[in-house]
Amino acid sequence: MKIVIAPDSFKGSLSAVEASKSIERGVKKVFPHAEIVLKPMGDGGEGTMDTLVAVTGGRKKTVWVTDPLGQKVEAEYGVLGDDKTCVIEMASASGLSLIPKEKLNPLKTTTYGTGELLKQALNDGYYSFILAIGGSATNDGGAGMLQALGMKILDAENKQIGFGGEELDKVQSLDMSDFDSRIKASEFIIASDVQNPLIGQLGASHVFGPQKGASSEDVLLLDSCMTNWANIVEKHTGVHLHNLPGAGAAGGIGGAFQAFFPSETRRGIDIVIEYSKLNEALLGADLVITGEGQVDFQTASGKVPMGVAQAAKSNNVSTVVIAGSIGKGIKELYRFGIVSVNSILNKPMTLNQAFERASELVEESSEQIVRTFFHKQINLKKEVLQYEN
Structure with a gap:
C-alpha cells in the first residue's frame, strides 16, 4: 500500500507541512504499515x-x-x-x-x-x-x-x-x-x-x-x-x-x-511539483490525498488540488481532496481525475472553532476517506484474519 499526501496549506490554520502530517496520522490509523510519502505543496501564494x-x-x-x-x-x-x-x-x-x-x-x-x-x-x-x-x-x-x-x-x-x-x-x-x-x-x-x-x-x-x-x-x-x-x-x-x-x-x-x-x-503549482519531485513519488502509488482551505470553482484555475490531480492522472493514480469548506463549481474538478471532494467539518461550528480544531479535523477526515476508498481491501483483510483464527 502506497499513499502520497500532497496538500496545500489550510489558510489561517495549517501550513502545508502541518496539513501533510495531520493527513498522515489519519492514514496510519487504518494502515499503520503503509508506505506514506509526504509532499507538501504550494501554488505561488503564501506558504x-x-x-x-x-x-x-x-x-x-x-x-x-x-x-x-x-x-x-x-x-x-x-x-x-x-x-x-x-x-x-x-x-x-x-x-x-x-x-x-x-x-x-x-x-x-x-x-x-x-x-x-x-x-x-x-x-x-x-x-x-x-x-x-x-x-x-x-x-x-x-x-x-x-x-x-x-x-x-x-x-x-x-x-x-x-x-x-x-x-x-x-x-x-x-x-x-x-x-x-x-x-x-x-x-x-x-x-x-x-x-x-x-x-x-x-x-x-x-x-x-x-x-x-x-x-x-x-x-x-x-x-x-x-x-x-x-x-x-x-x-x-x-x-x-x-x-x-x-x-x-x-x-x-x-x-x-x-x-x-x-x-x-x-504556474506556481508546476514549479512546486517539479522541485518536490512529485511525479517520481507517484510511481506505484495507490492513492493521492490533497486539499486546501477552500475548494470551489477557482480551484480549477491552477490551484494545488487541480495541479496534483493532473499529475496523478498522468500516472494513473486516483486523487481525493479534503477541504476546510466547499464552494460552488466543484463539478469542474472531476474531469481532472479527482474522485471526490470532502469537507473536514463533522458538525456545525464557527470559523474560529474550525481553525482551532483544524489538525484534528483533517486527521479524522483522512481516516474516513481511506476507510471508504479502500473498504474492499479492509474487508478482505478482516476475512483473512477471521479464517486464520
Missing part, C-alpha cells in the same frame, strides 16, 4: 516558500524590510537545498497579511520591501530566483520594488515619486542609470497563474483592487494611474504592458518583471 524550502531541505534567512505601509517588518527569503536557488515570497514583505483590514489602501501601499528582499539576496550572492507573487497588498505596478533596486521614477520636477498606486499618475520619466546591474546577469522564474492584463476591466485595479481595500472610485483612479505608468514603461522599454497577459498579477508587479527582468512566468 510557497516554506513548502519549497521544506521539500528540498533548504533554509531561510530573515531580513528587515519596508512593509506595504512604509513601516519596518521582518521578512524572510528561502534558499533551496541546492544552495543556489533563492525563493522570495512577495507576501512576506508586501502581503495582505501584514496590514490590518481597516488599513488596507492600495493608493498608498508599496512593493518597496519586495525589492529590498531581492537586493539582500543579490548581496548574499544569489543569481537564480523563484518569485512567488501571490497575496500582495499592493497596486503600484512594481514601482516600489524597482525603486528599492536603484531605479529613479521621476515626476515633472525630476523628483522621485512617493509610495503607492496613486503616485503612478505623476510619473514622467525613468532613470535606470543606477538600476542594479546584477539583475541582467540573473534569472527569474515568476510563480503565478494570473493572466490578467495590466489595465482595463480585467486589469489589476478592477479585478484585484477591491480585495486590497479599493473603493469603486479608487479603482477608477488606480486604473488611470496604472495607464500612465504603462505608457511611461513602454516609452522607455518598448514593452506594451497595457494588455499583456500576466502583467496585472500582484497589483502589476507581474508587468514590472516582464519589462525589466530576464524572467519567465510559470
Whole structure:
C-alpha cells in the first residue's frame, strides 16, 4: 500500500507541512504499515516558500524590510537545498497579511520591501530566483520594488515619486542609470497563474483592487494611474504592458518583471511539483490525498488540488481532496481525475472553532476517506484474519 499526501496549506490554520502530517496520522490509523510519502505543496501564494524550502531541505534567512505601509517588518527569503536557488515570497514583505483590514489602501501601499528582499539576496550572492507573487497588498505596478533596486521614477520636477498606486499618475520619466546591474546577469522564474492584463476591466485595479481595500472610485483612479505608468514603461522599454497577459498579477508587479527582468512566468503549482519531485513519488502509488482551505470553482484555475490531480492522472493514480469548506463549481474538478471532494467539518461550528480544531479535523477526515476508498481491501483483510483464527 502506497499513499502520497500532497496538500496545500489550510489558510489561517495549517501550513502545508502541518496539513501533510495531520493527513498522515489519519492514514496510519487504518494502515499503520503503509508506505506514506509526504509532499507538501504550494501554488505561488503564501506558504510557497516554506513548502519549497521544506521539500528540498533548504533554509531561510530573515531580513528587515519596508512593509506595504512604509513601516519596518521582518521578512524572510528561502534558499533551496541546492544552495543556489533563492525563493522570495512577495507576501512576506508586501502581503495582505501584514496590514490590518481597516488599513488596507492600495493608493498608498508599496512593493518597496519586495525589492529590498531581492537586493539582500543579490548581496548574499544569489543569481537564480523563484518569485512567488501571490497575496500582495499592493497596486503600484512594481514601482516600489524597482525603486528599492536603484531605479529613479521621476515626476515633472525630476523628483522621485512617493509610495503607492496613486503616485503612478505623476510619473514622467525613468532613470535606470543606477538600476542594479546584477539583475541582467540573473534569472527569474515568476510563480503565478494570473493572466490578467495590466489595465482595463480585467486589469489589476478592477479585478484585484477591491480585495486590497479599493473603493469603486479608487479603482477608477488606480486604473488611470496604472495607464500612465504603462505608457511611461513602454516609452522607455518598448514593452506594451497595457494588455499583456500576466502583467496585472500582484497589483502589476507581474508587468514590472516582464519589462525589466530576464524572467519567465510559470504556474506556481508546476514549479512546486517539479522541485518536490512529485511525479517520481507517484510511481506505484495507490492513492493521492490533497486539499486546501477552500475548494470551489477557482480551484480549477491552477490551484494545488487541480495541479496534483493532473499529475496523478498522468500516472494513473486516483486523487481525493479534503477541504476546510466547499464552494460552488466543484463539478469542474472531476474531469481532472479527482474522485471526490470532502469537507473536514463533522458538525456545525464557527470559523474560529474550525481553525482551532483544524489538525484534528483533517486527521479524522483522512481516516474516513481511506476507510471508504479502500473498504474492499479492509474487508478482505478482516476475512483473512477471521479464517486464520
